[in-house]
Amino acid sequence: MMQMSNKTELVRASLAKRYAREKRFRFWGLASIVLSLTFLAILLTTIFMQGWPAFTQTYMKLDVNLSAEALGVDAHAPQDKLRAASYDTVVLNALTTRFPGITERKQKMALKKLVSSSAAYDLQKMVMANPKLIGTQQTVWVMADDDIDTYFKGNIDRTQPEADRRIKDFQLVWLDDLEAKNEIERRFNLPFFTSGDSREPEQAGILSALMGSFYTMLVTMTLAFPIGVAAAIYLEEFAPKNNTLVDFIEVNINNLAAVPSIVFGLLGLAVFIQFFGVPRSTPLVGGLVLTLITLPTIIIASRAALKSVPPSIRQAAYGMGASRVQTVFHHTLPLAMPGILTGTIIGMAHALGETAPLLMIGMVAFIVDIPQGITDPAAILPVQIYLWSDSPERAFTEKTSAAIIVLLFFLVMMNLLAVLLRKRFERRW
Amino acid sequence: MNTSIILLLLLVLAAFSYFFGRKRALAVSNGNRGVNKLHSLPGYYGHLVVVWCLLPSLIALMLWSFFSPTFISQNVISSLPTEIQSTDTTNVNLFMNRVESMAKAGVIDETAEPAQQEAARRYIELQHNSNIIKAVLVFALAGLGIFWAFRKIAPNFRARNQVEKVIVGLMILCASIAIVTTLGIVLSVLFESLRFFQAVPITEFLFGTHWSPQTAIRNDQVGGSGSFGAIPLFAGTLLISVIALAIAVPVGLMSAIYLSEYASKRVRAWVKPALEVLAGIPTVVYGFFAALTVAPFIRTLGESIGLTVASESALAAGLVMGVMIIPFMSSLSDDVINAVPQAMRDGSYGMGATRSETIKQVILPAALPGIVGAFLLAASRAIGETMIVVMAAGLSANLTANPLEAVTTVTVQIVTLLTGDQEFDSPKTLAAFALGLTLFVLTLILNILALRIVRKYREQYE
Numbered sequence: 012m013m014q015m016s017n018k019t020e021l022v023r024a025s026l027a028k029r030y031a032r033e034k035r036f037r038f039w040g041l042a043s044i045v046l047s048l049t050f051l052a053i054l055l056t057t058i059f060m061q062g063w064p065a066f067t068q069t070y071m072k073l074d075v076n077l078s079a080e081a082l083g084v085d086a087h088a089p090q091d092k093l094r095a096a097s098y099d100t101v102v103l104n105a106l107t108t109r110f111p112g113i114t115e116r117k118q119k120m121a122l123k124k125l126v127s128s129s130a131a132y133d134l135q136k137m138v139m140a141n142p143k144l145i146g147t148q149q150t151v152w153v154m155a156d157d158d159i160d161t162y163f164k165g166n167i168d169r170t171q172p173e174a175d176r177r178i179k180d181f182q183l184v185w186l187d188d189l190e191a192k193n194e195i196e197r198r199f200n201l202p203f204f205t206s207g208d209s210r211e212p213e214q215a216g217i218l219s220a221l222m223g224s225f226y227t228m229l230v231t232m233t234l235a236f237p238i239g240v241a242a243a244i245y246l247e248e249f250a251p252k253n254n255t256l257v258d259f260i261e262v263n264i265n266n267l268a269a270v271p272s273i274v275f276g277l278l279g280l281a282v283f284i285q286f287f288g289v290p291r292s293t294p295l296v297g298g299l300v301l302t303l304i305t306l307p308t309i310i311i312a313s314r315a316a317l318k319s320v321p322p323s324i325r326q327a328a329y330g331m332g333a334s335r336v337q338t339v340f341h342h343t344l345p346l347a348m349p350g351i352l353t354g355t356i357i358g359m360a361h362a363l364g365e366t367a368p369l370l371m372i373g374m375v376a377f378i379v380d381i382p383q384g385i386t387d388p389a390a391i392l393p394v395q396i397y398l399w400s401d402s403p404e405r406a407f408t409e410k411t412s413a414a415i416i417v418l419l420f421f422l423v424m425m426n427l428l429a430v431l432l433r434k435r436f437e438r439r440w
Numbered sequence: 441m442n443t444s445i446i447l448l449l450l451l452v453l454a455a456f457s458y459f460f461g462r463k464r465a466l467a468v469s470n471g472n473r474g475v476n477k478l479h480s481l482p483g484y485y486g487h488l489v490v491v492w493c494l495l496p497s498l499i500a501l502m503l504w505s506f507f508s509p510t511f512i513s514q515n516v517i518s519s520l521p522t523e524i525q526s527t528d529t530t531n532v533n534l535f536m537n538r539v540e541s542m543a544k545a546g547v548i549d550e551t552a553e554p555a556q557q558e559a560a561r562r563y564i565e566l567q568h569n570s571n572i573i574k575a576v577l578v579f580a581l582a583g584l585g586i587f588w589a590f591r592k593i594a595p596n597f598r599a600r601n602q603v604e605k606v607i608v609g610l611m612i613l614c615a616s617i618a619i620v621t622t623l624g625i626v627l628s629v630l631f632e633s634l635r636f637f638q639a640v641p642i643t644e645f646l647f648g649t650h651w652s653p654q655t656a657i658r659n660d661q662v663g664g665s666g667s668f669g670a671i672p673l674f675a676g677t678l679l680i681s682v683i684a685l686a687i688a689v690p691v692g693l694m695s696a697i698y699l700s701e702y703a704s705k706r707v708r709a710w711v712k713p714a715l716e717v718l719a720g721i722p723t724v725v726y727g728f729f730a731a732l733t734v735a736p737f738i739r740t741l742g743e744s745i746g747l748t749v750a751s752e753s754a755l756a757a758g759l760v761m762g763v764m765i766i767p768f769m770s771s772l773s774d775d776v777i778n779a780v781p782q783a784m785r786d787g788s789y790g791m792g793a794t795r796s797e798t799i800k801q802v803i804l805p806a807a808l809p810g811i812v813g814a815f816l817l818a819a820s821r822a823i824g825e826t827m828i829v830v831m832a833a834g835l836s837a838n839l840t841a842n843p844l845e846a847v848t849t850v851t852v853q854i855v856t857l858l859t860g861d862q863e864f865d866s867p868k869t870l871a872a873f874a875l876g877l878t879l880f881v882l883t884l885i886l887n888i889l890a891l892r893i894v895r896k897y898r899e900q901y902e
Binding site (some may be wrong): 046048238242245276307365394419 | 604616617618629695701702711714718723726731797800854876879883884891
């Protein structure tokens with residue numbers, strides 16, 4: 012009796028300590044979750060804060076005098092003469108009229124670089140569409156240069172010493188003047204979505220990369236989905252058990268799912284490009300490599316979906332005299348389809364964000380033109396992000412974040428679709 | 441007639457042959473009333489005709505398209521004047537490149553050498569002939585197939601079994617792609633690596649401590665050979681992976697424990713997908729974040745307490761990579777912790793243990809093999825991760841254990857060696873394949889080990 016109460020005493024004495032330990036342990040668990048989620052929040056906010064301004068662009072009002080003398084052509088000139096007319100001079104004239112009396116060479120250069128080089132192209136398009144404009148005075152809004160844009164977005168600190176600034180004091184005078192007279196406007200950056208890559212940050216857009224990604228995904232989807240589903244059906248429904256070949260296939264699939272993706276890039280380079288002569292940098296070869304990367308994901312997900320269809324469905328079909336193939340294609344596969352589609356979409360989302368293997372097969376090229384098919388050279392969205400993130404201009408950092416936002420938008424959409432599919436069609440047996 | 445038109449016509453033909461086959465089956469069974477005499481449903485006869493129409497012709501089309509360019513260029517080379525044929529192979533290849541590009545464009549450049557023009561004309565002519573033969577062959581095979589299948593249609597012909605055999609065969613083919621892929625990886629990486637090891641001894645590669653793959657353009661320049669000692673790369677990979685795992689393993693494990701043992705259902709339903717978002721973010725985004733936000737932050741932080749931090753420190757890359765691996769670690773550990781039978785928990789609670797004591801003394805030891813498996817998979821992921829290190833770690837191959845210095849990794853070197861414009865035969869590009877081989881073998885061992893451990897452990901409780 013005496014001993015028992017002694018033990019109870021001991022336990023009671025240690026209880027406070029044990030509960031404290033319990034609380035500490037619980038706290039660490041919670042802390043690690045909070046830590047991960049905080050990091051996620053910081054990551055997303057930073058990228059959104061950086062990328063959001065890139066969806067707008069600074070435009071500048073310009074009064075251009077489309078005189079025949081400055082352009083070097085008159086209204087009756089043929090199209091190719093109109094194309095070659097000196098629109099640069101017109102833009103420069105407009106700028107010098109706006110800010111008269113600038114003589115110093117450095118300042119003249121800066122004046123010229125106030126507007127983007129796309130201004131001349133805009134004028135060219137305008138005049139070629141309507142040659143009657145020649146000889147008239149027009150007011151146009153043109154894109155500002157990326158430095159000016161960066162300044163108006165508040166990313167250049169004017170209190171810094173002049174030597175450290177991309178915008179010098181004399182430029183600030185101009186910009187203040189422009190702003191005071193309402194000749195500066197922030198507009199939605201439509202060119203970002205409608206043009207290809209460019210060396211000039213303000214003209215760089217993501218359309219070529221988006222189309223490249225689209226074609227690449229198209230190739231991946233058309234190859235990976237049927238092949239993956241067929242392989243899954245074979246392994247789950249037809250493959251003999253305890254067969255060496257089947258076991259070997261399964262081991263291979265599990266391994267491929269964990270092989271670093273860059274190794275697939277090496278495979279693509281050595282086999283598809285060197286051996287089969289598939290053209291480099293094209294969505295075709297990118298899609299082929301991504302097919303191999305996503306196949307294991309699709310196969311594993313499809314097998315799980317097929318496995319979750321209860322055996323009674325199959326047995327009922329057999330009982331009605333259906334063959335194995337009929338059972339699978341008429342009953343098991345339709346019932347497993349939602350699960351298979353969910354797995355495929357998630358696999359495709361991964362493929363959309365894949366970058367490293369595509370660097371190996373030459374998709375890092377600088378692509379201005381918008382690809383028209385699967386055999387045109389193309390960049391894809393993640394690679395575009397990689398390329399822009401390497402550029403030193405501040406404006407490109409902003410563009411990179413904006414491209415990331417677009418990429419994340421597509422990924423969220425795909426995942427939402429997967430979740431919806433699962434919610435809508437999932438069956439508990 | 442080009443390949444896509446042939447394919448289109450074949451598809452149209454196949455669609456028609458389905459209906460003909462079906463009609464024929466109905467006809468031989470005396471129309472709809474005799475349909476019960478047929479062995480298979482009429483549609484299967486149609487499918488069989490489609491199979492016979494497409495299968496031989498498609499195989500022929502594929503083989504012809506794959507081999508004909510080689511045959512044509514062989515033929516053109518043999519018809520070249522002997523003085524060109526007798527020069528060395530690189531010269532002939534150059535000549536043929538020019539010819540092929542002219543033939544591909546379809547216009548003969550009048551300024552080119554007469555021999556080239558002649559060859560290009562011949563090339564175009566041969567190509568034209570080859571295309572005609574191809575079309576004739578493919579459609580002849582398709583027609584023959586249709587005819588053959590048509591002849592075989594009879595009421596007691598087992599069409600369904602034949603069609604199903606073809607379907608299963610196609611599925612086996614799809615499943616074998618996994619083997620072909622692995623084989624492709626092994627062979628492509630292995631062959632290039634062997635060529636590399638002919639130039640650089642394998643011992644130097646594995647044990648050398650100096651890595652500078654810059655080969656000079658001319659042989660007589662300084663540093664003409666470059667040096668390929670990969671130890672600094674292995675050390676750099678190890679350093680960054682260790683940093684990443686030092687973050688991912690405890691945080692991921694504790695998250696998994698909290699989610700599976702403490703969290704209420706509602707918290708779990710929200711937090712688990714949120715953690716999985718971390719796994720869904722593309723690595724290029726992490727790389728951008730590491731290079732532009734985390735690395736400068738660590739640098740200023742380090743400098744404020746008087747440390748010199750490289751702007752591309754191993755710490756920044758490792759830190760971000762660690763966060764990337766957290767959901768991987770946590771979801772795998774979550775699975776194994778949930779697989780521990782409830783009876784073991786109840787037994788422990790019955791003995792008066794607190795929750796944390798149960799976790800530490802019962803659940804974790806029981807789940808340990810699975811957790812080790814998860815750790816190995818996470819390690820393999822960290823070693824093979826590319827974009828984060830490409831963007832946030834440096835290029836200089838320092839042999840150091842200081843996480844504040846810049847190091848480079850195996851994957852970074854593969855990317856930098858292969859993204860420039862390179863000829864394919866220089867040791868520089870071949871070195872990338874040798875690194876790829878090392879990476880593949882290393883991750884393969886880790887994966888197999890991990891899968892073994894996890895599988896063995898699962899069997900224990902199932």
